[in-house]
Amino acid sequence: MASEIIVRRRKRQRMERLWLPALYLAPTLVLLWAFDIYPIFLSAWMSLWRWGIQPEEFIGLDNYIRIFEQIGSRPGGAPGEVGQSLMVTGFYVLGTVPATIVIAFVIANLLNSKVRFLGALRTAYFVPYITSTVAAGLAFVWLLNPQVGVLNSLMEWFGLPAQQWLLDPEPIVPKLLGAVGIGWPDGAPGFLAGPSVALVCVMAFSVWNTLGFAVVIILAGLITIDPQVKEAARMDGVNSWQMATRITMPLVSPTLFLLLVVSTIRSFQSFNEVYVLTSGGGYGAGAGSPLDSTLTLPVLIFRHLYERPSSVGFAAALSMLLFFLLLIVTLVQFRFAERRVHYD
Amino acid sequence: MALHTIENKTAETTRTRSPVGPPKKSARAHAAQRWRRKASRVVLYGALIAGAVVMLFPFFWMISSSLKTFQEVNLSPPTMLPSDPQWSNYAQAWEGPPSGFGRYFLNSLIVAVLGTALQLVTGITAAYAFARMKFRFNNLLFLVVLATMMIPFEARIVPNYVLIRQIPLTGGNDLLGEGGSGLYDTYAGMILPGVAGAFAIFLLRQAFMAVPRDYWDAIRMDGASHWTFLWRVLIPMTMPAVLTVVLFGFIGRWNELLWPLIATQSESIRPVQLGLMAFSGDEGSLYHLLMAATTLVAVPGIIFFLFVQRRFVEGLTAFGVKG
Numbered sequence: 001m002a003s004e005i006i007v008r009r010r011k012r013q014r015m016e017r018l019w020l021p022a023l024y025l026a027p028t029l030v031l032l033w034a035f036d037i038y039p040i041f042l043s044a045w046m047s048l049w050r051w052g053i054q055p056e057e058f059i060g061l062d063n064y065i066r067i068f069e070q071i072g073s074r075p076g077g078a079p080g081e082v083g084q085s086l087m088v089t090g091f092y093v094l095g096t097v098p099a100t101i102v103i104a105f106v107i108a109n110l111l112n113s114k115v116r117f118l119g120a121l122r123t124a125y126f127v128p129y130i131t132s133t134v135a136a137g138l139a140f141v142w143l144l145n146p147q148v149g150v151l152n153s154l155m156e157w158f159g160l161p162a163q164q165w166l167l168d169p170e171p172i173v174p175k176l177l178g179a180v181g182i183g184w185p186d187g188a189p190g191f192l193a194g195p196s197v198a199l200v201c202v203m204a205f206s207v208w209n210t211l212g213f214a215v216v217i218i219l220a221g222l223i224t225i226d227p228q229v230k231e232a233a234r235m236d237g238v239n240s241w242q243m244a245t246r247i248t249m250p251l252v253s254p255t256l257f258l259l260l261v262v263s264t265i266r267s268f269q270s271f272n273e274v275y276v277l278t279s280g281g282g283y284g285a286g287a288g289s290p291l292d293s294t295l296t297l298p299v300l301i302f303r304h305l306y307e308r309p310s311s312v313g314f315a316a317a318l319s320m321l322l323f324f325l326l327l328i329v330t331l332v333q334f335r336f337a338e339r340r341v342h343y344d
Numbered sequence: 345m346a347l348h349t350i351e352n353k354t355a356e357t358t359r360t361r362s363p364v365g366p367p368k369k370s371a372r373a374h375a376a377q378r379w380r381r382k383a384s385r386v387v388l389y390g391a392l393i394a395g396a397v398v399m400l401f402p403f404f405w406m407i408s409s410s411l412k413t414f415q416e417v418n419l420s421p422p423t424m425l426p427s428d429p430q431w432s433n434y435a436q437a438w439e440g441p442p443s444g445f446g447r448y449f450l451n452s453l454i455v456a457v458l459g460t461a462l463q464l465v466t467g468i469t470a471a472y473a474f475a476r477m478k479f480r481f482n483n484l485l486f487l488v489v490l491a492t493m494m495i496p497f498e499a500r501i502v503p504n505y506v507l508i509r510q511i512p513l514t515g516g517n518d519l520l521g522e523g524g525s526g527l528y529d530t531y532a533g534m535i536l537p538g539v540a541g542a543f544a545i546f547l548l549r550q551a552f553m554a555v556p557r558d559y560w561d562a563i564r565m566d567g568a569s570h571w572t573f574l575w576r577v578l579i580p581m582t583m584p585a586v587l588t589v590v591l592f593g594f595i596g597r598w599n600e601l602l603w604p605l606i607a608t609q610s611e612s613i614r615p616v617q618l619g620l621m622a623f624s625g626d627e628g629s630l631y632h633l634l635m636a637a638t639t640l641v642a643v644p645g646i647i648f649f650l651f652v653q654r655r656f657v658e659g660l661t662a663f664g665v666k667g
Contacts, residue, residue: 020570021479028470028489031540036492039503046503053509110392123653124396127403130649132599134617135642138624139406142631150405153421208399216657269496272601280624298498305502306606316502323499330494 040323043316051313063317079190082318084292085300091195092296093267095203096210101259103207104214109244111215112222122219126212133209137276140205141166166277168197169291196293202277206270214259221255222248253341261333268326271298297322406642410434410635417632430632437636440623445640447612448619452598455534455615460593462539467589471548472574476560486549493542497602500537505606508533533607534615538597544589551585552578587655598645616641 047064050057070080079087107125111118128136143151144165152162171193174184184193195203225248233247249256274294275287287302288295295303297318304315409417410433411426438445473479474486509526511517516524527533555578563573579586601617608614611622620641627633 017479021473021477021482024469024473024477024570025485027466028540028545029485031466031536032489032492032542034507035504035537036495036500036540037488039500039507040495042503042507043499046506051506107392107395110388113388115388115392121392121396122657123650124399126653126657127646127649128399130595130645131403131642132601132617132645134599134601134620135406135638136402138620138634138638139402139642141624142409142635143402143405145631148418148420148422148631150422156421208402211399265494265496269498271498275601276621280621301498301502302602302606305505312502312506319496319499319502323496326496327494 043319043323046313047317047320049313050310051316052310053312055313056310059313063314066314067317067321081292081295081300085295085297087191088195088199088293088295089268089297090191091199092203092206092270093264095195095200096206096270097260097263097267099203100207100210100214100263101256104211104218104259105244105249105256107211108215108218108222109248111219122216125215128209129212133272134276134280136209137205137273138280140201140208141277141280144201163197165201166198167290169293171196171293172200196290198278198290199294202273202294205277206267206273209273210263210266214263217259218252218255221252225251257333257337257341261330264329264333265326268322268329269298270296271302274299275302297325403642403646406635407639409632410437410639412632414630414632417635433632433636434640437623437633437640440627440633440637441611441619443611445616445619445623445637448614448616451531451613452615452617454531455600455604456594456597458531459535459538459597460590462535463541463544463593464586464589466539467541467544467548468574468579468586471545471552472570472578474545475549475552476570489542489545492540501603501606504537504603508537508607529608529610529613531613534604534613537603537607538600541589541593544593547585547589548582551582555581584655587652591652591655595645595649 046055048058048060049055050059050062067082070082071086072080072083078084111121115121143149146152146162146164146167149165151165155162171190173192173194175197177184229251230243230247233243238247274296278289278294279287288299301315301318301322304311304318408425411429411431412423413426413428413430416423416426441448470489474482474489509515509528510521511526512519512521514524514532515526515528515530517526518524527536559577559581560573563577568576598615599617600615601621604615604618608618611619614622620637623637624634
C-alpha cells in the first residue's frame with residue numbers, strides 16, 4: 001500500500017515536472033513561434049524570392065541588389081526611393097526621440113515639485129497617448145488645413161505668412177534661412193537641407209502624441225529619488241540647472257536609457273502617424289506624400305506590400321533591412337550606455 | 345515627510361543660531377525669499393498649464409468643430425465655439441459610411457474583447473509556469489520570450505500576411521495550407537498574431553513571483569492543484585497587474601491600424617479605425633462631419649481611460665521602475 005502511494009506520488013511529480021509546464025506554456029510558445037519568431041526566418045527566406053500572393057521565382061540576392069540600387073541617385077540627382085526613405089527615417093528618429101525625452105524630462109521635473117492637481121495635469125499630458133492615432137491624427141490634419149485651419153489663422157494673427165503645412169514638400173532649413181534673408185547654395189547636399197515642412201508637422205504630431213508616455217515613465221523614476229539627496233545638494237548651494245543636470249539626471253539615467261531604447265524602436269517603426277497625416281482628411285495624396293518627403297521605411301514597406309504587385313519579396317527584404325538597422329542601433333545604444341548609465 | 349522634517353530642522357537651526365541678528369533685515373530677507381518662492385510657483389503653474397492647454401487644444405478644437413455647420417466650420421478667421429451647436433452632425437456622421445459606423449464599432453469590440461481575453465488567459469498560464477514551476481530551461485525560455493519584444497512589428501508584418509493565408513484547413517485551404525485564402529480577411533486572422541504578448545507575460549510573472557511561497561505550501565496541504573491555486577488564490581491577489589494587462593491589451597487592440605489594414609479587405613469586418621480612415625477619404629472635405637466622426641471614435645476611449653487611469657498609470661509606473 002505504502003509503496004504504491006509513493007510510486008503514485010513520484011509519477012505525479014514527474015508529470016508535474018514535465019507535462020504541466022508544457023501544458024501551461026504551450027499556447028504562448030506556439031503563438032510566439034508562429035507569429036513572432038518563425039516570421040523572421042520566413043522573412044529572410046521570402047526576401048530571396050520574387051513573391052506575389054504565392055512565391056513566383058527564386059532570385060537569390062536580387063532584392064537586396066535592388067535595395068542598394070535604390071539607395072543611390074535617381075537621374076535627376078535626388079536619392080532613390082530606398083535612399084529617400086532612409087533619410088526620412090533618420091530625420092524622423094533624430095527629430096522626435098531627443099525632443100520627446102528632453103521636453104518630457106522638463107515637464108516631469110515640474111510635475112515632481114509638489115504641484116497641486118498633479119493627477120489632472122498628468123492626465124492632460126497623457127490623454128493624447130491613449131487616443132488612437134487615427135482620431136488624433138485627423139484632428140491635426142484639420143488644425144493644419146492650409147485654407148481654413150486654425151493654425152494658419154494663428155499665423156496671420158501674429159503677422160506671419162500662411163503655410164501649406166502637410167502639403168509642403170520643401171525642406172525646412174533653406175526655408176527658415178530664406179525667411180531671414182540668407183540664400184541656400186545650389187550644390188549643397190540634400191540631407192543638410194533637413195526634413196520637409198510636411199515631415200516636421202508629422203514629427204510635431206508624434207512628439208505631442210507620445211509625450212505623455214515619456215512623462216509618466218520619467219515621473220516614475222523621479223519619485224524613487226530620495227528627497228534627502230536633493231535637500232543636501234540644495235544646502236550646498238546647488239542651483240536648479242546643476243540640480244537637474246548633475247543630480248537628477250544621473251539618478252534617473254536608467255529610466256532615461258530605457259525610454260531612449262523604447263522610443264527609438266518605436267520611432268523607427270513609425271507608420272500610423274505618417275499614414276494618417278498624409279493620406280487622411282480628404283487630401284487623398286497617399287501615404288508618404290508630398291513628393292515622398294514623409295516616406296519612412298515602414299511606409300515604403302507598406303507601399304510594396306499593399307500597392308504594388310509581386311513586390312512582397314522586396315517588402316520582406318526591406319523589413320530585413322529595418323530589422324538589422326534596429327538591431328545595430330539598439331546594440332550601439334547598449335554599448336554607449338554601459339559607460340553613461342548609473343545603476344545603483 | 346522626510347523633506348518636511350528637514351525643512352523644519354533648518355528653520356530651527358537658523359533661528360537658534362542667529363538670535364541677536366538685526367531683526368528688520370532678516371524680516372525683509374524672509375519677505376524677499378517668500379516673494380521669490382511665490383513667483384517661482386506662479387511661473388511653474390503657468391508653464392504647466394500652458395503645456396496642458398497645448399496638449400488638450402486639438403481635442404477642444406475637434407469637438408468644437410464637430411458642432412458647427414458647414415458654413416461656420418469654413419469661416420476664416422474661425423469662431424472659437426459653435427454659434428448654434430449642431431447635434432445632428434453626430435447622427436449624420438454615424439450614418440456616414442455605407443454600412444454605418446455601428447458595424448465598425450461592433451467589429452472593433454469583437455477584436456478587442458476576444459484579443460484581450462485570449463492574451464490574458466495565455467499570458468496568465470505562461471507567466472504562472474515561468475514564475476512558479478520548476479522545469480528545465482525555465483530561464484532560457486523566458487529570455488527567448490522577452491527577446492521577442494525586440495522584433496520590430498514591421499519585420500513581422502510581411503511574413504504574417506503570408507502566414508495567415510497558409511493556415512491549414514481554414515478558408516478553403518487543404519491540409520498543407522494551400523488552395524484557399526486561409527485566415528485572410530477573417531476575425532481570427534486579425535486577432536491571432538497579437539495574442540502572445542511578451543510584455544503581458546513579463547508583468548504577470550513579476551506579480552506572481554511577489555506572492556510569498558507560504559500560500560502555495562498551505563493550499564498544497566489541502567491537496568489543491570496548480571490550477572486551483574492559480575485561479576482561486578493568485579489571480580485575486582494580483583488583480584492590479586491583471587487589470588493593467590487588460591487595459592493595455594484593450595486600448596492597444598482598439599487603436600490598431602496597420603495589421604487590420606493588411607489582414608482584411610471587406611469593410612464588413614474591418615475595425616473602427618479603418619472605418620474612420622475610409623470615412624475621411626470619402627467625406628474628408630466635410631470637416632464638421634469628419635470631426636463629429638472623429639469625436640465619436642476618440643471619446644469612448646478617453647472616457648474609459650478617465651475611469652481607470654489610476655490603474656493604468658500604476659501599470660506604466662511598474663514598467664518604468666523595473667524596466
